[in-house]
Amino acid sequence: MVIHKLPSQKTALITGVTGQDGAYLAELLLEKGYVVHGIKRRSSSFNTNRIEHLYEDPHIENPRFILHFGDMTDSTNLIRVIQETQPDEIYNLAAQSHVQVSFETPEYTANADGIGTLRILEAIRLLGLTKKTKFYQASTSELYGKVQAVPQSETTPFYPRSPYAAAKLYAYWIVVNYREAYGIHASNGILFNHESPIRGETFVTRKITRAAAAIHLGLQEKLFLGNLDAKRDWGHAREYVRGMWLMLQQDEPDDYVLATGETHTVRSFVEKAFAKVGVPVEWRGEGVEEKGYNAGTGELVVEIDPRYFRPTEVDLLIGDPSKAHRKLGWKHETNLDQLVTEMMREDVKLMARSVPGQSNTKGLAHA
Numbered sequence: 001m002v003i004h005k006l007p008s009q010k011t012a013l014i015t016g017v018t019g020q021d022g023a024y025l026a027e028l029l030l031e032k033g034y035v036v037h038g039i040k041r042r043s044s045s046f047n048t049n050r051i052e053h054l055y056e057d058p059h060i061e062n063p064r065f066i067l068h069f070g071d072m073t074d075s076t077n078l079i080r081v082i083q084e085t086q087p088d089e090i091y092n093l094a095a096q097s098h099v100q101v102s103f104e105t106p107e108y109t110a111n112a113d114g115i116g117t118l119r120i121l122e123a124i125r126l127l128g129l130t131k132k133t134k135f136y137q138a139s140t141s142e143l144y145g146k147v148q149a150v151p152q153s154e155t156t157p158f159y160p161r162s163p164y165a166a167a168k169l170y171a172y173w174i175v176v177n178y179r180e181a182y183g184i185h186a187s188n189g190i191l192f193n194h195e196s197p198i199r200g201e202t203f204v205t206r207k208i209t210r211a212a213a214a215i216h217l218g219l220q221e222k223l224f225l226g227n228l229d230a231k232r233d234w235g236h237a238r239e240y241v242r243g244m245w246l247m248l249q250q251d252e253p254d255d256y257v258l259a260t261g262e263t264h265t266v267r268s269f270v271e272k273a274f275a276k277v278g279v280p281v282e283w284r285g286e287g288v289e290e291k292g293y294n295a296g297t298g299e300l301v302v303e304i305d306p307r308y309f310r311p312t313e314v315d316l317l318i319g320d321p322s323k324a325h326r327k328l329g330w331k332h333e334t335n336l337d338q339l340v341t342e343m344m345r346e347d348v349k350l351m352a353r354s355v356p357g358q359s360n361t362k363g364l365a366h367a
């Protein structure tokens, strides 16, 4: 395919374009006039739902959104795609991103999330793009792991608590090293949890909003969860991808925390989500015996399943985003209540489609 671009047009390459952040970032960059290339994995079923609305027929002249097959574990593929696309900016969002799954697939997670990052940095170097291509790495608040200090900032020591976090630790430091050794404009965004209606269904927020919607519509009886006491700093993904872009617009590369500065338990997320569909949750029992009941009807709606507990947990995350505020002019806008409202509204709509004759969003009139 021949890609003609105007001299003023920037080119970006996004790995992980089919994921939550990849979809929001592709949308943002296309709005800004970029030519956007995305790497997607081959899958036996469609994995492009989140970017369907951005899709352009590759047969049209000068498409601005172009997908390439690829994988973070395949250097030859990464080198070829980077050589062909000659990007001004690379956003490395691809990862096996589920913390609990990383305990089951530690070697693959290290390969894709850790060495995968090295493969891209090496490609930039081997292709002579160290002065041209700016690089963003999707680093994570999971690096802080076992609490050393709060709120966590760019200077708080890391203590990873999962194979995922250990892989991302390698990625973080190899980015710093390539920046210092070869002068690459490479930055780490240390992003705290960010969610949205297109969040993966097995992360706890989306698991809760989908289940609350399904229970409300009579499609499911109860929800099984793990550790209700974990505390997370949850923001909105759309705002966080803007922060990624801002990092690459700076004269100098650097590392930045993006967070809201507030923390909440999983338990309180459950209460907020169920409240949006008129179900007040009352808790009885302790530890794995704790259960959540619909305080109105007495029905059991939440149970603990120990299989969702992690061998090592990250108990408390609360970020200090003041550097990003000061240097990037970035600040979160959506608070947790607004985030839960939006996720619940979208999941009730989604679930209602599977109920014959049901398309209402009753109970969400106030949401």
Ligand code: NDP
Pocket: 015, 016, 017, 018, 019, 020, 021, 022, 039, 040, 041, 043, 047, 070, 071, 072, 073, 092, 093, 094, 095, 096, 097, 098, 112, 138, 139, 140, 141, 190, 191, 192, 193, 194, 195, 200
């Ligand atoms: P998702 O899990 O939604 O998306 C991950 C993306 O990576 C998907 O496009 C997935 O493809 C792709 N991918 C996975 N493995 C490979 C591989 N081996 N080769 C190529 N592509 C691969 O994650 P998010 O969008 O939520 O997160 C984006 C990045 O930010 C990740 O690196 C994550 O670790 C990190 N992060 C996320 C935070 C969050 O709260 N969301 C917070 C901090 C960091 P497919 O669709 O085919 O599965």
Ligand code: GDR
Pocket: 097, 098, 099, 100, 139, 140, 141, 142, 191, 192, 193, 194, 202, 203, 204, 205, 207, 224, 225, 226, 227, 228, 230, 231, 232, 266, 308, 309, 310, 313, 314
């Ligand atoms: P996290 O997100 O591990 O913070 O990683 P997740 O939503 O999976 O877990 C958050 C907390 O909820 C607890 N929890 C459960 N989690 C899941 N998934 N399923 C459950 O049933 C459940 N019950 C309780 C967990 O124990 C945990 O404490 C996310 C990912 O997006 C990473 O890629 C990213 O780097 C970090 O956020 C920042």
